[in-house]
Amino acid sequence: MDERRNRPEYDNSPKKWRYNFSKSLFTFWKNVKMYGDKNERITEEITFFKQVLDFFFAEKDELSILFDGIDIKVDKVRIRGQRQDDKYFEDIYDLFLSLCMSGITFKKGVADEEILTLLGVLGKYPVGREPKIKAYERVRADLPHLDHIEIYPYDPEESGNLPIYTPEQSVRQIYCSLAHDYGDICKMVDAAESIPLRMTERRVQDLISIVSNAKKIETIEFIMFLASIASFEGSTQSAFAASMVLWSVLIAKKLKIDMQSIKRIAVSAYFQYFSKDKEKGYSALSRMDEFNYDRIEAAVNASYRISDFSDMGLLADMSSSSGTLSGKILQIAAYFSAVTRRWPADSFYKGPLLTRPQAVRSIIRNCTKGAFNKEIVEAFVSVAGIYPIGSLVKLFDGSVAVVIKRFRNFFEQSEVLVLDKNLSVGERKTLTAENILDIPDAAGVVLPEKTIVEILNTFLDEREISNEKPE
Amino acid sequence: MLYIGKKLELTEYFKSIPLEQKAQLYRGIRAIMAMLVKVSKMTEIYSVRDKIFSEFTETMKQNLDVIHNLLPFATVTTKKVGFYYQERKIKLFDEGERKFRNIFLTNEIRELYFVKGITPEEIVNFFAVIQETLNYTLLDYDFNTRLWDYGITHIGTISDPDMGDPEPWQESWFKSDITPVTPDELFAMEPQNVNELPAISNEYNMLPVVDMEKFNKWAESCGKDAVVNKYLEKAVKIVLENPDRESNRNIVGKICEYAIKNIQNGDFISGFVYVSNLILLEKSIVDKENVIYQKVKEILSRIKSEDFLNAVFDVALNIQSSQIKSFSNLLNIISEEQFETAFTKLCELENREVRLCCLEGLAKNLNDKDVVQRFIDNPDWHVVRNFLYIMRFAYNPEFLPQVREVMNHQVKQIRIEAAKVLSIYDADENLEYWERAVFCPDEEVRILAVENLVKVKDLKVKSIFNEIFKPANRSKFNLTDYERYMDRILASGRNEFFDLPGSMIFSENRELRIIALKSLNKLSNPSMVLMQVKRRIASHEFLSLDKEEIELLLGLMKGEMITPMLEHLEFLFTLHGNIFNKDKYLPIKKQVFEFVKQRAAKNMAMRNWIEKGKQTGDSETRSILEGRS
Known part of the structure; x- marks a missing residue:
């Protein structure tokens, strides 16, 4: 039977090529180990191995296979066998472990001879023994200098002792992974692959735990700022999806919804707009190995969502929400995250472009007309405030600033970061909302990357822990 | 679900503790890991709820308590080559160790924590997580996600996504597909007009008043079940739009799979929803040769098979009350083809609530006279009674002969049940049975008989009532019976029967009079x-009645009764005793006058009556009415 991965739609799937790389490395190494480096199948092996390398070299200058004591990672992505005939993974583990080697890097331009030399040396040593650092030293001594291949040692006693992230670092890692993986997931819809939910679930669970246990308000403010980021790795859509997750968790938490439901809501948020075609999204999420409510709910919400974000569209479209709790929360998370972004021309988006304060007021206005659920809107407004974090505002002295703390109302003081003439982060100012003004033309404005990084650093470098606890 | 901050805190704490009792801790940890390896092997054979795991749970709890007395948490490092405790390899000589360790390797878990305060429930759930992740590499969950899903807070892990060297933010991450704003552009932008602020401020006050109680109720009502319903509604719509599309086969395949799985796992609520949608699909697909139609048909016949029915009853032994209605609905579907088996299985079910609910559901599928006859003749009276219970909800005049047949059954429970069944049919047609039932030894049957007799149009029934109340038959009924009969007769609203309770107020028997008056x-x-x-x-x-009876009689003075009753009581105004016993009627006069006086404030006729009494009554009357006596 024809393998699924050999179908034409998988031709450019990195997942497939990562798999091919590990398998090819294994068969090549075994071949050289058993029959030497001059046997009749060498040409065939090397041709395929180079073909795999060329796929990655089309976009990168080097490709690594790394072993950290537990996992094998190809191109920084963990790979592992998923089927019975994938037992060769065990042999790759053993190869690295026995030789106390933590990785091999192949650089663009690598020659057949270099590859053959490396495998010839690796093939000389037995595998399956207790790892000893001397094994690596022997390999190193045997291996001549190769211009396009590097190998690295591994210390079995040191493995697994990396520092644990702080909650803020975890939030960053969660945000970046959510936004980074989004593009790949979107491609899976068209490639008719099963959408992997596990990592999304894991990230969402960690995020919910962090929000639920946050000991300082800065953690929540940091999350809100991340939600305001317009684009990630050149994709507005990815940043929008991550923003949806963050907002849905914050709103649901405010509504005191149970943790399991929040998880389902957040997973739905991530996938709600991942396919331009509602039915394709529904079908993609319906491809599942095991019964999973998160998938079911995500599939439902992918097929009921706001299509037209204009006031008219909101009121006219009866299928803008599934009518379930998650559907109603996602309506608000999607609306706020979408209308405050400037979208590329080929996107799904149809609707107005608003500043964050304008968007909050628009949500309230549309709520009075029955477009949104009032209790959810109240929860959202109490989390976002009147000038949501990430808003660009003008002070009365003419300077421009970014809101970095929530303004609950016009009278309580909060904080902004003033931007200097080069849009670098300047002074941090404490003032009331009466002293700042929204900039209507700044709706959808994208700040330079440098400015965003500087603002983000103010959250992660925060050494002082405020006494203000999150609600 | 161990919070990342907590992990960090614990790790820092651990570093500060001198490990003086290292050997003891090592032995404790080793014992726990050895047991977990054993548990992992056992979970491949038994469910974690099996009692075999109780001992493991207890021992593990004891071992952890010993460790936690020395340190508030214990941590095991997992490496490719083995488990480690504080850089010392945990030597395990069990062939299952590698497979168990593989859970952690495939899930990127670097450390496993056991925090003080662990509960036996968490340990059992932890075993379940081991069971669920030991053999499977699934797309949707892994060890970490399952720990979170089970809400295990005292066992946690540190895995790859939780750790690493903090990387600086990279500007390239925030590259946008939209051109970033330049400083000049941004500074040139005009702020909103300051005069607009009051109007803007008012907009925030437009937020409608919220009702969290109502919201929470609504949120509860649209939980998992509502989502599943919505999902299936959409699925059916998509499939029916194009039953030949290949991707739709996958959706239908999954619906079929989950219909079966949910039922087998005891989730009858979801199971029923799935099965209902399959039935809808079966009915709606026109092309009977269609692959999806064939698949649905095959699954539905599997669900309606005897084997499946037996499996369903095995699961239903520990059914939760929230699942009963759906279980009944499901049984209803299955019993279309397996009525007798379903009924027999239900008779064996000990849970009364489930049994009755399901029997009621089964009624829809009872339409065979022969089946009725077979079960009515069953020697086990429990079976007959359960069957009659179904018949209460299965109206079919063809079944009447069988019901009548058991009206005089030797078992009381059957007689009562039969009377209940007979009650759903036209009372006139069963007059002779009800006439006999009135004198049945069973109280419940007698009252049902009266309830049915009052519905009979034939006035012959009046003579039956007269018979009941005849002094000669009093010994056959108790007073409560009479009270109930009286209530039923009066509640029927049929005037032709009212002379009966009316005449009872003249009965020689005081108790009967009181009962009649109370009714x-x-x-x-x-x-x-x-x-x-x-x-x-x-x-x-009247003048010699006791206080209670007079009170009850006066109690009838309402509505149209007031004026005529008052007129008939006017003789009391001038009623008095003789010279030797002048106060003879004072008590009754006082009782009647006080009764009327209390109600006079709200009733004109009563006020006029009192005035008339004051004007025309004797001195005794005046004295009472004016409040002097």
Whole structure:
């Protein structure tokens, strides 16, 4: 039977090529180990191995296979066998472990001879023994200098002792992974692959735990700022999806919804707009190995969502929400995250472009007309405030600033970061909302990357822990 | 679900503790890991709820408590080559160790924590997580996600996504597909007009008043079940739009799979929803050769098979009350083809609530006279009674002969159940059975008989009632019976029967009189017995009645009864005793006058009556009415 991965739609799937790389490395190494480096199948092996390398070299200058004591990672992505005939993974583990080697890097331009030399040396040593650092030293001594291949040692006693992230670092890692993986997931819809939910679930669970246990308000403010980021790795859509997750968790938490439901809501948020075609999204999420409510709910919400974000569209479209709790929360998370972004021309988006304060007021206005659920809107407004974090505002002295703390109302003081003439982060100012003004033309404005990084650093470098606890 | 911050805190704490009792801790940890390896092997054979795991749970709890007395948490490092405790390899000589360790390797877990305060429930759930992740590499969950899903807070892990060297933010991450704003552009942008601020401020006050209680109720109502319904509604719509599309086969395949799985796992609520949608699909697909149609048909016949029915009952042994209704609905579907088996299985079910609910559901599928006859003749009276219970909800005049047949069954429970069944049919047609039932030894049957007799149009029934109340038959009924009969007769609203309770107020038996009066007092308008009441007041006996009976009689003074009753009581104004016993009627006069006075404030006729009494009454009357006596 024809393998699924050999179908034409998988031709450019990195997942497939990562798999091919590990398998090819294994068969090549075994071949050289058993029959030497001059046997009749060498040409065939090397041709395929180079073909795999060329796929990655089309976009990168080097490709690594790394072993950290537990996992094998190809191109920084963990790979592992998923089927019975994938037992060769065990042999790759053993190869690295026995030789106390933590990785091999192949650089663009690598020659057949270099590859053959490396495998010839690796093939000389037995595998399956207790790892000893001397094994690596022997390999190193045997291996001549190769211009396009590097190998690295591994210390079995040191493995697994990396520092644990702080909650803020975890939030960053969660945000970046959510936004980074989004593009790949979107491609899976068209490639008719099963959408992997596990990592999304894991990230969402960690995020919910962090929000639920946050000991300082800065953690929540940091999350809100991340939600305001317009684009990630050149994709507005990815940043929008991550923003949806963050907002849905914050709103649901405010509504005191149970943790399991929040998880389902957040997973739905991530996938709600991942396919331009509602039915394709529904079908993609319906491809599942095991019964999973998160998938079911995500599939439902992918097929009921706001299509037209204009006031008219909101009121006219009866299928803008599934009518379930998650559907109603996602309506608000999607609306706020979408209308405050400037979208590329080929996107799904149809609707107005608003500043964050304008968007909050628009949500309230549309709520009075029955477009949104009032209790959810109240929860959202109490989390976002009147000038949501990430808003660009003008002070009365003419300077421009970014809101970095929530303004609950016009009278309580909060904080902004003033931007200097080069849009670098300047002074941090404490003032009331009466002293700042929204900039209507700044709706959808994208700040330079440098400015965003500087603002983000103010959250992660925060050494002082405020006494203000999150609600 | 161990919070990342907590992990960090614990790790820092751990570093600060001198490990003086290292050997003891090592032994404790080793014992726990050895047991977990054993547990992992056992979970491949038994469910974690099996009692075999109780001992493991207890021992593990004891071992952890010993460790936690020394340190508030214990941590095991997982490496490719083995488990480690504080850089010392945990030597395990069990062939299952590698497979168990593989859970952690495939899930990127670097460390496993056991925090002080662990509960036996968490340990059992932890075993379940091991079971669920030991053999599977699934797309949707892994060890970490399952720990979170089970809400295990005292066992946690540190895995790859939780750790690493903090990387600086990279500007390239925030590259946008939209051109970033330049400083000049941004600074040139005009802020909103400051004069707009009051209007803007007002907009925030437009937020409608919220009702969290109502919201929470609504949120509860649209939980998992609502989502599943919505999902299936969409699925059916998509499939019916194009039943030939290949991707739709996958969706239908999954619906079929989950219909079966949910039922097998005891989730009848979801199971029923899935099965209902399959039935809908079966009905709606026109092309009977269609692959999806064939698949649905095959699954539905599997669900309706005897083997499946037996499996369903095995799962239903520990059914939760929230699942009963759906279980009943499901059984209803299955019993279309397996009525007798379903019924027999239900008779064996000990849970009464489930049994009754399901029997009621089964009624829809009872339409065979022969089946009725077979079960009515069953020697086990429990079976007959359960069957009759179904018949209460299966109206079919063809079944009447069988029901009548058991009206005189030797078992009381069957007689009662049969009477209940007979009650759903036209009472006139069963007059002779009800006439006999009135004198049945069973109280429940007798009352049902009266309830049915009052519905009979034939006036012959009046003579049956007269028979009941005949002094000769009094010994056959107790007083409660009479009270109930009286209530039923009066509640029927049929005037032709009212002379019966009316005449009872003249009964020689005081208890019967009181019962009749009590029943009449329950009516809002007892005017149909006015004649009898007037006669009673005018009778000689009236003046010698006791206080309670007079009170009950006066209690009938409502609505249309007031004026005529008051007129008939006017003789009291001038009633007095003889010279030797002047106060003879004072008590009754006082009782009646006080009764009227209390109600006079709200009733004009009563006020006029009192005035008339003051003007025309004797001195005794005046004294009472004016409050001097």
